[in-house]
Amino acid sequence: xxxxxxxxxxxxxxxxxxxxxxxxxLQMSTLELDQELDRVLDxxxxxxxxxxxxxxxxLPMLAAALASQTTAADGAGRGEGDTEARSxxxxxxxxxxLWESASGVVDDDEAGLERQTAVVASLRDHLIWQVQMxxxxxxxxxxxxxxxxxxxxDGYLTQPLAELVEAANALADADLDTTEAPLDxxxxxxxxxxxxxxxxxxxxxxxxxxxxxxxxxALPAETPGRALARxxxxxxxxxxxxxxYAGLRRALGCDESELRQAQALVTHLNPRPGAAFGENETRxxxxxxxxxxxxxxxxxxxxxxxVPRLRINRTYAEWxxxxxxxxxxxxxxxxxxxxxxxxxxxxxxTILRVSQAIVARQQAFFDHGEVAMRPLVLREIAEALDLHxxxxxxxxxxxxxxxxxxxxxxxxxxxxxxxxxxxGAASSTAIRALIRQLVGSEDRQRPLSxxxxxxxxxxxxxxxxxxxxxxxxxxxxxxxxxxxxxx
Numbered sequence: 001x002x003x004x005x006x007x008x009x010x011x012x013x014x015x016x017x018x019x020x021x022x023x024x025x026l027q028m029s030t031l032e033l034d035q036e037l038d039r040v041l042d043x044x045x046x047x048x049x050x051x052x053x054x055x056x057x058x059l060p061m062l063a064a065a066l067a068s069q070t071t072a073a074d075g076a077g078r079g080e081g082d083t084e085a086r087s088x089x090x091x092x093x094x095x096x097x098l099w100e101s102a103s104g105v106v107d108d109d110e111a112g113l114e115r116q117t118a119v120v121a122s123l124r125d126h127l128i129w130q131v132q133m134x135x136x137x138x139x140x141x142x143x144x145x146x147x148x149x150x151x152x153x154d155g156y157l158t159q160p161l162a163e164l165v166e167a168a169n170a171l172a173d174a175d176l177d178t179t180e181a182p183l184d185x186x187x188x189x190x191x192x193x194x195x196x197x198x199x200x201x202x203x204x205x206x207x208x209x210x211x212x213x214x215x216x217x218a219l220p221a222e223t224p225g226r227a228l229a230r231x232x233x234x235x236x237x238x239x240x241x242x243x244x245y246a247g248l249r250r251a252l253g254c255d256e257s258e259l260r261q262a263q264a265l266v267t268h269l270n271p272r273p274g275a276a277f278g279e280n281e282t283r284x285x286x287x288x289x290x291x292x293x294x295x296x297x298x299x300x301x302x303x304x305x306x307v308p309r310l311r312i313n314r315t316y317a318e319w320x321x322x323x324x325x326x327x328x329x330x331x332x333x334x335x336x337x338x339x340x341x342x343x344x345x346x347x348x349x350t351i352l353r354v355s356q357a358i359v360a361r362q363q364a365f366f367d368h369g370e371v372a373m374r375p376l377v378l379r380e381i382a383e384a385l386d387l388h389x390x391x392x393x394x395x396x397x398x399x400x401x402x403x404x405x406x407x408x409x410x411x412x413x414x415x416x417x418x419x420x421x422x423x424g425a426a427s428s429t430a431i432r433a434l435i436r437q438l439v440g441s442e443d444r445q446r447p448l449s450x451x452x453x454x455x456x457x458x459x460x461x462x463x464x465x466x467x468x469x470x471x472x473x474x475x476x477x478x479x480x481x482x483x484x485x486x487x
Contacts, residue, residue, distance in 0.1 A: 022343040026350065026391070029398035030286050030306045033347075037308055037340075046316050046330070046337040050309040123155060123203075123277035124148060130198045143183075143191035147204065151195075155203040155274030156211065161185050161192065202273035209237050215269045225261035228254060232262055233269075240266065243485050287402035289355045291366065298366050300355045303402065308344055312337055350387075354395045357381050358413045365413070366403060370433035375426070376414050426462050432472050434460075439478055447484040 028036060041047055121129075127148045131141055146168070152158050168183045195204040201218045205211035212233040219226055231252065232240055239248050240263065249259055288306045292299055312334070320334060358381065364372035378396075382389045396410035415428045435453060442448045448456070450469045457464050478484075 018339045022346060025343050025347045027394040030288060040340060044333050044337055046313050046333040047310060047340060048313045050311045123274040126277055127198055140191055140194060143188060144195050147191055147195050153274055154272040157204055157206050161188050164188060200273040202270060208271055209233050212269050225265045228258060228262035229265040232266055243482060285400050287400040287407060288351050289401050291359055291401060291403040298359050300359050302348055302352055307348055310341055351395055351399055353385055354381060354392060355401060357384050362413050371430050373427040373429040432476055435472055436476055447481045449481045
């Protein structure tokens with residue numbers, strides 16, 4: 001064992017800071033990009049946001065200043081003839097970050113989307129407001145408020161009354177100044193009954209059966225099927241969920257029409273009364289691109305709301321142009337600002353190119369819907385655009401496309417394929433759409449089984465196994481055949 005010196009030559013890929021930044025920006029969502037730009041703007045005085053309508057011209061001397069600030073890393077592998085090209089690029093980078101796409105100029109008036117912020121009160125706040133508006137005694141008010149703290153986001157009481165009574169008495173024993181009598185379960189149950197009269201109907205229930213029963217009790221007495229529905233949810237909820245209609249008719253002593261009436265009433269109740277309330281502010285996705293109909297073809301345009309408007313700070317840039325030899329740290333900040341402008345522009349252009357390639361291959365989807373979706377994989381787009389598959393994967397993650405058929409993540413347009421008897425292939429998305437259509441139009445008294453669905457698809461030329469149909473059906477959250485059967 002001894003130490004030796006060896007000389008070895010090798011090749012390896014080194015990611016420059018500029019390339020690392022480009023990759024990082026490419027995989028960010030629009031929200032994440034906006035947060036990253038806010039951070040950069042706080043740190044770099046050379047970069048600023050452009051106001052709407054600003055299209056400032058660059059001073060000619062700024063172009064020369066930008067060219068002179070080119071670093072060795074930026075100029076590696078470039079010849080002397082590239083100096084003028086870098087100057088031209090500098091003029092573009094230092095202005096407002098706006099450019100023309102293959103389908104037109106990004107326009108705020110054309111691409112602007114309405115943004116509305118929906119403020120939804122939380123369930124807890126809604127219940128507390130009702131307590132404050134009630135005529136309860138102070139003692140009952142405090143008990144109801146305490147029960148509200150144990151209600152979950154769906155509106156259910158999360159702890160048994162016995163445990164709540166024990167916890168309340170334990171707290172009372174720990175308070176040496178209290179002279180109140182111990183809390184008993186009957187008193188707390190009375191407070192719970194008050195809570196269960198609040199809106200939304202069903203709040204404060206301890207299980208699903210009680211939740212549905214509370215909602216039925218809140219209905220007018222003359223509601224058809226109300227009495228039978230109350231018995232159903234209290235004593236035969238499992239049989240109703242299992243579609244055991246023959247057993248229910250025998251147990252309840254009713255005919256088919258009466259059972260159907262009670263079942264319809266139960267199915268219209270809300271098993272999650274608190275779901276309509278939320279603690280958080282609603283957030284809306286801002287699409288990165290928009291797809292529009294232009295004559296006989298579909299065109300893709302960048303969404304102006306998702307395109308950052310950045311520019312070089314004119315005051316600092318003019319000072320650098322006049323004091324080239326005194327750039328110092330500010331010169332380095334200028335280079336960082338140029339990198340950011342280029343990488344943000346490259347990100348938007350790459351998203352636009354990938355989106356255009358997707359639309360070009362999924363024309364049938366935009367014309368006819370999901371049933372016409374064709375199989376598409378990342379490799380196909382990567383080869384067409386001369387990009388790496390990982391780049392396409394980054395571009396299609398958390399990037400959204402607004403279309404006349406709705407808002408879709410770019411990954412939605414990619415999917416595996418299933419062979420057809422004609423030697424072609426059908427997209428898994430198209431098969432799911434066909435299954436949804438078949439189930440939606442089936443006879444509810446005799447719903448289609450997975451085997452029958454596979455046979456129908458086979459007659460349409462799509463070769464698919466029963467287990468594959470079952471997998472697609474479950475992904476669509478369609479219940480099994482036994483649970484879809486109705487009277």
